[in-house]
Amino acid sequence: MPQINKKIIFLAILIRLLVMPFFYHPDMKSQHFHFQFFSKGVFNIYEYLFDNKSNLGYKDTFNYLPLTYYTFGLTQTITKPLLGNDFYLWLNDWGETRNDHSNIIFYMFFLKIPYLILDIGLAFLLLKTFKNSKIFYFWLFNPISIYLIYILGNFDILPSFLTLLSFYFLKKNKLLFSYLSIGIAIALKMYPIIFVPFIFFYNPKEILKHLKYCWFSLLPLIITVLPFITQTSFINSFLGSGLTQKILEYEIFNIPVFPILYLIILANYTFSKSKQKFEIAIVQTFLIFIGLVKFHPQWIIWFFPFIISIFINSKKINKLFLISFFILIFSYIFLFNDNFLFWGHLTSINSLFIELTSPFQLIKLRTHLDPLIIQKNIHNLLLFLGIIGSISYAKNK
Amino acid sequence: MLKINKLFLIIPTEIFFIFFLLIIMPTIFLKEKPGINQISFENILPLDINHSYIQSFISDKNNLNSVSVLLKNPALKSIDMVYIEVQNSNYETIKSFSISGRGIEDPGWINFKFSPINSKKGDIFYLKITSDSPKDNLLYIYGDKDTNNINFKTTFTARNIKESFEDNLNQQINNFKSRNIFQAGFYLFIIVLINLLIII
Numbered sequence: 001m002p003q004i005n006k007k008i009i010f011l012a013i014l015i016r017l018l019v020m021p022f023f024y025h026p027d028m029k030s031q032h033f034h035f036q037f038f039s040k041g042v043f044n045i046y047e048y049l050f051d052n053k054s055n056l057g058y059k060d061t062f063n064y065l066p067l068t069y070y071t072f073g074l075t076q077t078i079t080k081p082l083l084g085n086d087f088y089l090w091l092n093d094w095g096e097t098r099n100d101h102s103n104i105i106f107y108m109f110f111l112k113i114p115y116l117i118l119d120i121g122l123a124f125l126l127l128k129t130f131k132n133s134k135i136f137y138f139w140l141f142n143p144i145s146i147y148l149i150y151i152l153g154n155f156d157i158l159p160s161f162l163t164l165l166s167f168y169f170l171k172k173n174k175l176l177f178s179y180l181s182i183g184i185a186i187a188l189k190m191y192p193i194i195f196v197p198f199i200f201f202y203n204p205k206e207i208l209k210h211l212k213y214c215w216f217s218l219l220p221l222i223i224t225v226l227p228f229i230t231q232t233s234f235i236n237s238f239l240g241s242g243l244t245q246k247i248l249e250y251e252i253f254n255i256p257v258f259p260i261l262y263l264i265i266l267a268n269y270t271f272s273k274s275k276q277k278f279e280i281a282i283v284q285t286f287l288i289f290i291g292l293v294k295f296h297p298q299w300i301i302w303f304f305p306f307i308i309s310i311f312i313n314s315k316k317i318n319k320l321f322l323i324s325f326f327i328l329i330f331s332y333i334f335l336f337n338d339n340f341l342f343w344g345h346l347t348s349i350n351s352l353f354i355e356l357t358s359p360f361q362l363i364k365l366r367t368h369l370d371p372l373i374i375q376k377n378i379h380n381l382l383l384f385l386g387i388i389g390s391i392s393y394a395k396n397k
Numbered sequence: 398m399l400k401i402n403k404l405f406l407i408i409p410t411e412i413f414f415i416f417f418l419l420i421i422m423p424t425i426f427l428k429e430k431p432g433i434n435q436i437s438f439e440n441i442l443p444l445d446i447n448h449s450y451i452q453s454f455i456s457d458k459n460n461l462n463s464v465s466v467l468l469k470n471p472a473l474k475s476i477d478m479v480y481i482e483v484q485n486s487n488y489e490t491i492k493s494f495s496i497s498g499r500g501i502e503d504p505g506w507i508n509f510k511f512s513p514i515n516s517k518k519g520d521i522f523y524l525k526i527t528s529d530s531p532k533d534n535l536l537y538i539y540g541d542k543d544t545n546n547i548n549f550k551t552t553f554t555a556r557n558i559k560e561s562f563e564d565n566l567n568q569q570i571n572n573f574k575s576r577n578i579f580q581a582g583f584y585l586f587i588i589v590l591i592n593l594l595i596i597i
Contacts, residue, residue: 010594011407017588018411022418084577096436102572106580343426349419350568352427 002133012140013120016150020112021105023151024348026340027298028111029098031072031155033091034062038073039080045069050233057094061237067187067224072155075114082110100351108153108348115149118157122164126305129168134312144326145304151345154298159185163192164305167278170199175209179216187220191302194262198281201270250292258292261390268394276313282306284390290329291383297333297341310393321389328382334359335375404596411592423565430564432458432551441469441504442540442547443533444479444526450538450547452524458553459560460513464524467548469504469537477530481509484523498536506550513554524549 034045042048045062053059062069076083090101101107120140127136139145149157162185169178178199185192196217200210228234248256262285269281286303289295311322334342339358346353363371433454442448464483475498483492494509501507516522526547530536540547555561573581 007404007595010591014407014411014588014591014595017584017591018414021584082580082583084580086577096434102575103577103580106577106584109584110580346418346422350423350427350565352429352431353423355429356426 001127001131004127004133004136008137009140013116016116016119016146019146019150020116021109022349023153023345024104024108025151025153025345026099028108028153029091030058030060032076032111033058035069035073035076036088036091038069039077044228046228046231046233046237057092063237065187065189065224065238066228067220068155068189071158071188079110079113083107099347099354104348112150112153115155115157118161119145119149122157122161122305125161125164125168126309129164129171130309132312135309138308138312139305142308145301148298148301148304152298156189156298156301159189159192160301160305163195163302166199170202175213176216179213183217183220186217187224191299194285195282197266198269198278201266202278204270246293249294258288261288265390276310279306279309280393283310284393287386287390291379291386300329325382325385325389328378328385332375332378332382335371335378336360402596407595408592419569420562420565424558424562427565428561429462429552429554430458432456432461432553434550435546436548436550438540438546438548440540440542441537442542442545444468444528444536444538445530445533446528448533449525449527450540450545452547452549454522454524454551456516456518456520456522456551456553459517460554460556461516461522461551462513462554463508463510463552465506465508465550466524466526467504467539468501468507469539470498470501471503473503475501475530475535477528477536479536480527481507482525484525486521488523501536504539513556
């Protein structure tokens with residue numbers, strides 16, 4: 001493994017410690033609102049929310065899988081002594097002052113500590129997997145991963161870590177661990193299921209061996225979901241998440257486009273002999289996913305560790321392409337009619353930031369342009385560039 | 398000559414970063430500041446031709462620039478007018494505003510924003526709410542039935558960067574005082590520790 005300067009790791013941690021408290025997204029509050037019930041002994045969150053809907057300040061259902069609830073319910077319980085009792089007052093305040101508590105900065109800090117551990121762990125995992133210190137340093141110091149993990153503050157870093165761990169085991173030919181890792185990731189959030197076929201066809205000569213172990217990728221999901229599968233409250237909550245609908249939304253002649261392009265990428269991947277075929281296929285999937293799906297910014301983290309590995313080893317022109325692609329992605333994100341994706345991130349510093357004019361409102365108020373049309377055009381451009389980029393990567397394999 | 402470790406530069410950089418986030422950013426972008434926030438009354442009081450309300454308040458900041466009141470238009474039926482006046486200590490109307498029942502929700506805050514009044518902290522104001530509604534069951538205001546005090550909010554605005562800077566600095570100092578000492582200490586301890594690990 002390449003030598004790493006410890007001081008640089010501490011510097012990366014310091015940057016994260018300085019960012020963690022001061023940036024906020026309301027999803028973090030709503031998720032932890034649900035996680036709090038774990039420490040109160042609630043094991044069936046779906047039924048509990050359904051039964052107590054009228055008494056709760058926040059009425060939305062819990063749209064994640066049971067393992068997510070148990071994992072983050074447990075981490076919240078462990079962090080409880082640091083969070084203090086005021087934390088629960090804030091968590092249950094959904095009135096006028098819901099984003100206006102002076103200790104929010106510390107809640108953000110403590111709640112993001114598990115993400116910090118996973119983030120630094122992911123950096124080391126990248127180092128172990130790719131044995132390239134440039135990838136390691138790039139992960140630690142690029143602003144995008146800091147934005148995705150600490151500003152959006154979503155727990156997707158955990159399934160991302162497990163997905164990379166799965167790839168690490170795959171490269172080591174430890175198939176059982178590879179499928180188990182991705183299996184746990186799937187039990188936390190469904191999206192890593194799109195990576196499973198790439199694991200399965202990684203080495204087509206060993207397909208029988210893969211056939212023996214691939215079932216482990218579904219085992220954690222089956223075990224954790226089975227107790228809830230017949231409950232209407234669970235089914236209704238889980239169907240509310242909507243990723244499947246979003247993937248199938250973009251159609252040509254009533255045929256959903258994403259699955260077709262995904263299958264083409266998979267076929268190309270299966271017969272590829274490139275040493276980087278897995279990473280390239282993930283980047284290709286990312287490029288078409290962004291163009292075809294009305295994505296939430298936090299979903300970028302699913303692909304980001306693999307994008308970095310490709311970015312570092314790319315030629316200048318390919319680097320420029322990916323940089324331009326990300327500039328467009330951020331233009332698209334900032335044009336959402338949701339100020340919590342712009343000024344609202346600074347709510348923990350001063351709750352009045354949410355009242356400031358968002359880029360969406362600014363365009364609407366100051367110009368004759370429709371920000372929704374601009375955003376749609378950017379999305380179309382992303383689709384065009386995504387397809388071109390995906391073809392280009394397929395040719396360069 | 399004394400050789401300074403370049404890594405020491407991270408300390409002023411960190412201080413600048415925090416100062417930029419907590420003070421400079423709000424100074425530049427947040428000109429308007431919340432003032433009085435009287436929002437605890439849950440009773441609805443009739444608002445009609447025979448029921449009007451005068452709420453006094455002492456401004457806690459300079460330059461008043463908006464008042465908000467919480468009104469209720471049940472089932473959005475009423476289209477009667479509501480008049481809001483801001484009066485000075487001599488009961489002279491200095492700002493006035495009217496809204497039709499069409500613009501009142503069930504319930505909803507009605508925000509009356511105006512160019513900042515050249516007022517000082519400690520000045521007395523009166524907020525007068527009247528309506529031409531002929532019946533006492535069409536429009537309501539949230540308040541206390543014993544004292545006739547009403548739910549209302551005010552905002553103030555800084556006239557220049559210096560004032561805005563001072564406001565933000567004071568606000569951050571007040572926030573710091575009201576924060577949990579244990580949590581602040583823990584955070585600072587971790588920051589200092591990581592700094593030491595980098596520098597030494």
